[in-house]
Amino acid sequence: MATVQHWTGAEVKALRAAMRMSLKDFAAHLGISERQISNWEKAGKDISPRPVNQAALDTCLTRSDPEAQARFAHLVGDSLVSDRDADAAIEPIGSSQVRHPAVGSLMVKVEGSVFLSGPSNAPVWVPDFYIDVHPVSNAEYALFIAATGHTPPQHWDDGKFPEQLADHPVVFVNWKDAAAYAEWAGKALPTAEQWEKASRGSRGNVYPWGDQPTPAKCNVRENGVGSTTPAGRYQSGVSPYGVYDMCGNVWEWCATESSPGRRVLKGGAWTSPFNRATPSYFNDAAETMWDDDTGFRCVASAEALEKLLGR
Numbered sequence: 240m241a242t243v244q245h246w247t248g249a250e251v252k253a254l255r256a257a258m259r260m261s262l263k264d265f266a267a268h269l270g271i272s273e274r275q276i277s278n279w280e281k282a283g284k285d286i287s288p289r290p291v292n293q294a295a296l297d298t299c300l301t302r303s304d305p306e307a308q309a310r311f312a313h314l315v316g317d318s319l320v321s322d323r324d325a326d327a328a329i330e331p332i333g334s335s336q337v338r339h340p341a342v343g344s345l346m347v348k349v350e351g352s353v354f355l356s357g358p359s360n361a362p363v364w365v366p367d368f369y370i371d372v373h374p375v376s377n378a379e380y381a382l383f384i385a386a387t388g389h390t391p392p393q394h395w396d397d398g399k400f401p402e403q404l405a406d407h408p409v410v411f412v413n414w415k416d417a418a419a420y421a422e423w424a425g426k427a428l429p430t431a432e433q434w435e436k437a438s439r440g441s442r443g444n445v446y447p448w449g450d451q452p453t454p455a456k457c458n459v460r461e462n463g464v465g466s467t468t469p470a471g472r473y474q475s476g477v478s479p480y481g482v483y484d485m486c487g488n489v490w491e492w493c494a495t496e497s498s499p500g501r502r503v504l505k506g507g508a509w510t511s512p513f514n515r516a517t518p519s520y521f522n523d524a525a526e527t528m529w530d531d532d533t534g535f536r537c538v539a540s541a542e543a544l545e546k547l548l549g550r
Contacts, residue, residue, distance in 0.1 A: 257311035355443025367541035426537035440479035447478035457487035508532035
């Protein structure tokens, strides 16, 4: 469908009306305060949400039902751009999104720069790379299983994932499983520094969305969800590059070896208290460990991927 070229308070108000949500419900849906939504709506065309919130609004519109989309299009008219221009309209600031040519996963470019790393905010240089926008899903991992005969996760019934969990992160995978998938897909597991930069941005945000501790923006223990959540659920919790689930949902394996036979884990999980989901938080585990709250995502070098894409 068409999308919004540039969100203002007027489009925010129209989207809420189109989705027929109260101020309270709409704020909760986006993970933004009611006061913030109210301020946007009152200011109308004179205010524009921050890029991270514009990305959340784009996702909210895209995932709404066809009737709500039609009502929204009727309300805003000329604010929409066509499908052909949509990718440019929603591209996160300072980065670009692509589909990986081998497996079709959505990836986003993280430009090379110094970023503030770890609890001490030490400056670290990281070159250009691309990272998966979402953790590897059950459906994506199933393609790997089918192509290679790799052993499926132990909770899959007869080697098949539950259909209702297709777009949830794959879990019960150890580091070697994750590394095998990454190699098959023509990618790699991220280093701890790559993962943290994609989460915090170059300015060293405490959380993907900024410095404010807001558990409602992610799937952590305090929210009581009690399981993994599907891709795109926490729209207001995306990182400055537009990467989802960098706090909570599942712990993610990294390439970085913390000690012989152990690898770094990042991001916290649905089982984790919020204070352990901080992107700078250190955690690791044995390479053979697997659990119901541990998954992964992949990266690709900018040079190699752009060569494949003919850029």
